Amino acid sequence: MSQKDAYTLILEAIDTGLYGPGDRLVESELAERFGVSRTPIREALQRLETQSLLTRDGRSLIVASLDHNQLAELYVVRGELEGLAAKLAATHATPEEVRVLREMLEADRSLLNDPEALSRANRRFHKQIHLASHNRFLVRQLDLVHRSMALLATTSLAAEGRSKGTLEEHTTIVEAIETRDGDAAYAALRDHISKAFVTRLRLDAEAVEANE
Numbered sequence: 168m169s170q171k172d173a174y175t176l177i178l179e180a181i182d183t184g185l186y187g188p189g190d191r192l193v194e195s196e197l198a199e200r201f202g203v204s205r206t207p208i209r210e211a212l213q214r215l216e217t218q219s220l221l222t223r224d225g226r227s228l229i230v231a232s233l234d235h236n237q238l239a240e241l242y243v244v245r246g247e248l249e250g251l252a253a254k255l256a257a258t259h260a261t262p263e264e265v266r267v268l269r270e271m272l273e274a275d276r277s278l279l280n281d282p283e284a285l286s287r288a289n290r291r292f293h294k295q296i297h298l299a300s301h302n303r304f305l306v307r308q309l310d311l312v313h314r315s316m317a318l319l320a321t322t323s324l325a326a327e328g329r330s331k332g333t334l335e336e337h338t339t340i341v342e343a344i345e346t347r348d349g350d351a352a353y354a355a356l357r358d359h360i361s362k363a364f365v366t367r368l369r370l371d372a373e374a375v376e377a378n379e
Contacts, residue, residue: 174211176201181220181230182317188232192221220314233318238367245312246360249293252309253352255300257344264299268341271295272334279330292337296356299344319367336362 177197180186192212198205212228215221222231233241256264271292278285290313297306336359343352 173197173201173203173207174214176203177208177211177215178220178314178317182314186230188230188318190230191224191227192230193227218311218314220318231318233315235371238319238371239364241312241315242360242364242367245316246357246364248305248309248312249296249360250353250357252297252300252302252305253340253344253356254349255302255305256296257347257349257352259301260299260344264295265341265345268292268295268299268344272337272341275334275337279334282330285330285333289333296340296344332362333359 177186177192186192194205194208194212197203197208197212201208212221216223216228220231221228223229260268271288275285275288275292278288293309293313297309300306336355340352340355340359343349343355
């Protein structure tokens with residue numbers, strides 16, 4: 168098995184929450200879990216550490232977490248890049264890609280009471296917009312941003328009432344892309360990310376209060 172395979176397996180385990188912020192990653196345990204030899208696991212861990220998805224705790228490697236400033240920085244970059252992707256999608260998306268976005272909106276309405284499933288659907292929706300931008304360099308940068316999003320312990324969609332608001336915002340984004348209004352698509356997606364950030368800050372504040 169190649170380094171890329173081991174890297175992808177660990178990355179997916181972090182992305183799906185199998186390993187969360189603060190969890191310790193041990194070479195031998197990962198090798199056994201994924202049926203991979205320790206050498207590609209070690210190389211994959213080094214790569215993830217270089218990308219700041221893992222950090223050192225003494226001699227151990229743990230899944231990184233984001234402090235308040237890092238969180239703010241991440242959302243600034245995410246808002247700009249996502250907005251650009253929507254703007255480009257309004258110009259370059261094929262009719263078939265727009266139809267897929269519409270179908271995703273309809274399918275997601277049945278997930279309003281399942282935050283985890285809606286979170287997975289939300290990632291698919293955003294990825295579809297990235298691809299519809301038809302800009303490989305932008306897609307690559309957004310992939311990096313979304314990997315860092317995996318370092319957040321909970322989805323903002325878990326907040327009460329956020330699921331319905333997210334679908335309404337997604338609908339506005341798709342309508343702008345469908346009508347080829349790049350500026351409106353950019354603004355709608357920027358607004359969507361801004362609201363998600365506000366929800367994230369509120370969730371974090373509540374978590375701190377609960378631990379005091």
